[in-house]
Amino acid sequence: MVPVTPRVQVPSSVTRGEVFQVKALVGHKMETGLRRDNEGHVIPRDIINKFVCRFNGIAVFSADLHEAVSANPYLEFYLRATESGRLEFVWYEDGGGVYSLAHQLVVD
């Protein structure tokens, strides 16, 4: 079992109101549930089905992901902040797995 490895790239500080880019990647096979193993049994679906980015506890961007998102799902998105705070990134896996990362964003 390959460990699920979330990674995020965010600027450490931004100016007030500035738009900044976030890159979020999680190492995950995104098994679609459409494939069969060598014995012909369906390999059960196991995907990251949701990603949420929160700022000081409030969702600021989220994504519902389906089977057609590539393995190791990668998201690049853009946020704006007017005060310093805690950015939290959470990935939700089929079967209840939750993986998260946090980052303290400094707004000048």
Added chain:
Amino acid sequence: MPKPVDVEASITPPGSRIGKNLSANWLTRRTLVSASAATLALTIAVTPAGAGEDDDDTIELVKRLTGKTPAVSDRLRLSMPATFPNGYTVPLGIEVESPMTESDHVRYVRIVAPRNPLIEVATFHFVPERSLPHVSTRIRLAEPQFILALAELSNGALLMTKTWVDVATNGCA
């Protein structure tokens, strides 16, 4: 389905190969068949297979999925490569022109791949003043097809755009 071929308009007179002495009855079965085949091949090359999924079908599909009638709009941009060597990691970018204020913003952008075994790809949710409707990711495609992007605005309007992507391998198997 390729578009119907306009036989009269598309047949090129045989010219040098057969010569002008046949001009009166050059439209034989042979020339017709070979010319149609050539035109058909050309049509397929120019309008990719599946291009026959006309806007009516697309709009019908969107109505079934969302209950809304979409408006084709260039405020919503879907950037994908026209051709890509594999169907496993096809780059996808979306961007919507929007002030992203409380009164005028994009609620979500939804991506649909109608020819995938499971047509839903992803839905991105945005928050006014906080996030911009601008996302990049990578997706799987089972076969060459039109990808649809739908953007719902805060006033309830649904914008739509689509782009043709040709993939060489099935990314869903």
